[in-house]
Amino acid sequence: MPTVATLYRFKLRCFLGPLRRQPAALLALVVVAAVFLPGAFGLGYFFPDLFASAGPLEMGTLATSLALIFYLPTALSGGLLLHPAEIDFVAVAPVSVRRFALADLLFQATVYGLGLPLAIAAAIGYGVRTNAPTWAALAPIGALAAFGATAILTVQALGIARSLGRRWAAPLTLALIAILLAPAILRFALRLPAGYAAYPLPTTAAVDLALLPYGLGSWAGLPVLLAFLGAAAVANLAMTARGSVPNLRATFAFAALFEPGLQRQLQAEAMLRAFGRLRRREGARLYRPTILRTMARTHTVRMTRDGTLFMMILLSSVFAVLLVGAPKGVSIGGGYVVVVIPVAAVAQWMQTDRANLWLVAVSGQRPGTFYQGWFLTLGAATAILGAVLALLGSVVAGAPDPLGPLAIAGGGLGAASLAVVCAARFPYVPSQLSVRALIHFLLAGVGAGIGSLPIAAATFALGRVSSAAAIAGGFAGLVAVALLSYHLVGAGAAHPEL
Numbered sequence: 001m002p003t004v005a006t007l008y009r010f011k012l013r014c015f016l017g018p019l020r021r022q023p024a025a026l027l028a029l030v031v032v033a034a035v036f037l038p039g040a041f042g043l044g045y046f047f048p049d050l051f052a053s054a055g056p057l058e059m060g061t062l063a064t065s066l067a068l069i070f071y072l073p074t075a076l077s078g079g080l081l082l083h084p085a086e087i088d089f090v091a092v093a094p095v096s097v098r099r100f101a102l103a104d105l106l107f108q109a110t111v112y113g114l115g116l117p118l119a120i121a122a123a124i125g126y127g128v129r130t131n132a133p134t135w136a137a138l139a140p141i142g143a144l145a146a147f148g149a150t151a152i153l154t155v156q157a158l159g160i161a162r163s164l165g166r167r168w169a170a171p172l173t174l175a176l177i178a179i180l181l182a183p184a185i186l187r188f189a190l191r192l193p194a195g196y197a198a199y200p201l202p203t204t205a206a207v208d209l210a211l212l213p214y215g216l217g218s219w220a221g222l223p224v225l226l227a228f229l230g231a232a233a234v235a236n237l238a239m240t241a242r243g244s245v246p247n248l249r250a251t252f253a254f255a256a257l258f259e260p261g262l263q264r265q266l267q268a269e270a271m272l273r274a275f276g277r278l279r280r281r282e283g284a285r286l287y288r289p290t291i292l293r294t295m296a297r298t299h300t301v302r303m304t305r306d307g308t309l310f311m312m313i314l315l316s317s318v319f320a321v322l323l324v325g326a327p328k329g330v331s332i333g334g335g336y337v338v339v340v341i342p343v344a345a346v347a348q349w350m351q352t353d354r355a356n357l358w359l360v361a362v363s364g365q366r367p368g369t370f371y372q373g374w375f376l377t378l379g380a381a382t383a384i385l386g387a388v389l390a391l392l393g394s395v396v397a398g399a400p401d402p403l404g405p406l407a408i409a410g411g412g413l414g415a416a417s418l419a420v421v422c423a424a425r426f427p428y429v430p431s432q433l434s435v436r437a438l439i440h441f442l443l444a445g446v447g448a449g450i451g452s453l454p455i456a457a458a459t460f461a462l463g464r465v466s467s468a469a470a471i472a473g474g475f476a477g478l479v480a481v482a483l484l485s486y487h488l489v490g491a492g493a494a495h496p497e498l
Contacts, residue, residue: 002095007103012110014083040118044125056216058187060207061196065180068151068203072158072180075173078248079159080104081111087248098240101156108152119144126214136213146225147206153232160239163247202228291365295373303377308348312341316385338386338412339444342419345378346440350427361498367424371493372486375420379485383412403459406474407452410481414451415444417485421492451481 002010047056081104123137154176161169180203187195196204205228208221303309316337360370387405422443428436458473 002093002099004099004103004106007095007100008106011081011083011086011103011107014085015107015111036118037121040121041125044122044127045129047122047126048129055197056211056214057197057204057207058195060211061201061204062184064147064203064207065184065196065201069177069180071151072155072173072177075155075158076162076170077159078163079155079157080248081108082248096240097160097242097245098237101160101236101240105149105152105156109148112148112152116141116144123210130214132214139213139217140210143206143209143221143225146209146229147202150202150225150229150232153229153236157232157235157239160245163245164239165247200224291369292373292376295370296376297373299374299377302349302353303345303381308345309381311344311348312381312385315341315344316389337389338382338408339415339441339448341382341385341412342378342416343440343444346419346423347437349374349423350429354423354427357496357498366494367496367498368490368494371420371424371496372489374423375417375486375489378420379413379416379482382416383409386412402471403463403474406459406471406478407455410455410478411448411452413478413481413485414447414449416447417451417489418443418447418492420489424493424496427497447485451485454481 047059080101119140120137123140126132127134127136158169158173162173180201183194183196183199183201186192202225205221205224208217209219209225211217212219212221360367387409390405390408391402419440422436422440426436426439455474455477458477459470462473463470
């Protein structure tokens with residue numbers, strides 16, 4: 001029977017082996033580390049100035065809780081980071097579930113531990129700002145290690161329960177997500193005094209211990225964190241006390257990180273499995289009276305079924321929770337979202353559906369119509385989400401302002417138009433290092449700026465007359481930006497790279 005060390009080495013080789021075929025991926029990791037390490041140090045240094053009214057404990061717990069919220073849904077797909085080779089060779093071998101899960105625990109700790117240098121850099125920056133002793137950075141490392149072990153053990157237990165068909169696994173996972181998100185809504189959205197510090201959560205305990213050397217934490221978090229760690233270990237031991245686990249499947253996000261073909265296949269399967277049932281009653285009847293409307297309907301169904309719309313709503317929700325406490329920040333967040341959402345949606349399309357462009361090539365229709373229909377769907381979703389996010393801050397602040405959201409909506413239309421043009425003229429494989437990804441981001445940002453500028457100028461000029469004139473001018477500018485963006489997509493995508 002293979003040992004835990006053997007299984008761990010096998011998982012590492014499956015994960016890192018493709019780097020030998022793509023040395024550029026290793027170079028990309030080094031470049032990313034070099035770019036983000038100074039930023040992490042700066043974030044730690046200026047952390048006391050960010051959301052000063054909430055305090056480091058509240059904001060640190062919010063960030064940690066959001067990280068756990070994004071990690072918990074992996075329990076719904078089994079809770080284990082598996083490569084297809086493990087299912088083919090290891091899962092059918094005489095290996096106990098407990099030994100298999102322990103090797104996976106070490107592997108997940110290794111994978112997520114790659115982000116530890118960022119946490120260390122942030123801790124050092126915070127220590128420099130607060131004149132803390134040099135050894136103070138050890139406290140966040142220890143707290144994160146205990147918290148990470150708790151999270152992995154919990155997700156493994158829930159994932160194995162899910163694979164075994166336990167009906168309570170999925171509702172319990174969603175309940176844990178709601179519990180972690182509730183204090184953020186109470187404190188930052190509803191502006192109630194009850195925040196994370198008022199509840200004995202594992203995230204609160206971990207941050208409480210991490211801040212101990214800086215004079216802001218307390219030892220009260222230690223027994224709470226140890227209690228959660230013990231409960232997670234007991235649950236994990238109970239769920240792994242068996243000889244086998246059915247319904248195992250590869251985790252696309254990590255199983256094929258450096259293998260584009262396999263990653264595309266696994267991602268498409270996972271997204272269709274999760275969102276394939278989200279469609280209207282008419283099912284697959286996509287035909288409409290005009291080609292343009294048919295294309296718009298096609299892209300709407302595709303973006304629903306492959307999870308693109310869900311990703312857009314989730315990203316906007318995260319920004320709303322993070323930034324709703326600071327009205328100025330919400331407007332900035334709305335501007336950021338209208339740039340990120342189109343680029344991410346285009347990357348998703350290139351990963352899963354670009355291979356189907358041969359249908360456009362042999363259809364006899366103008367290729368530009370395909371992309372114009374896509375713009376109608378993507379541009380509308382981006383503009384609405386960005387405008388709602390921008391309006392939310394002014395409403396919470398007690399001074400609703402419709403002019404800013406109109407400018408953000410125009411920026412969303414401009415960003416979506418250039419993102420779609422980039423998809424047609426500068427496609428790339430998202431899982432491979434390419435300068436074209438940077439071009440997509442830059443042009444989407446340029447499009448957002450150009451799209452919001454006419455609306456901002458019109459509202460500013462007509463605002464001298466009256467508020468009603470400013471609003472009417474803003475809507476007129478939004479209509480003009482929409483028409484110009486639509487025709488820009490038609491011209492820019494007239495000769496796409498197929």
